[in-house]
Amino acid sequence: MTSSTRQPAEELLALLTTEFGAPAGTTAETPYEVMEFDSLVLVELAVDLSRRFDTDISHEEIQEAGNIARTVELLKSKGVPV
Numbered sequence: 001m002t003s004s005t006r007q008p009a010e011e012l013l014a015l016l017t018t019e020f021g022a023p024a025g026t027t028a029e030t031p032y033e034v035m036e037f038d039s040l041v042l043v044e045l046a047v048d049l050s051r052r053f054d055t056d057i058s059h060e061e062i063q064e065a066g067n068i069a070r071t072v073e074l075l076k077s078k079g080v081p082v
Contacts, residue, residue, distance in 0.1 A: 008082035028069040
């Protein structure tokens, strides 16, 4: 998911915009609840990230992270090289 020209938060933002319908103007600091992401979307995101990065991440962890920037930090804390 990461590339040499984009930061991890930008990559995750792009994913949330294209695949999960994050609204225009969303930033890495925008809370998931402002994006109107309900628990089902967070479950889908958790499954996607778990598969993409071959790690275990729950929707509760993503919900607790609260936004893209903190989700990137969560992934890093799990040893994901983002």
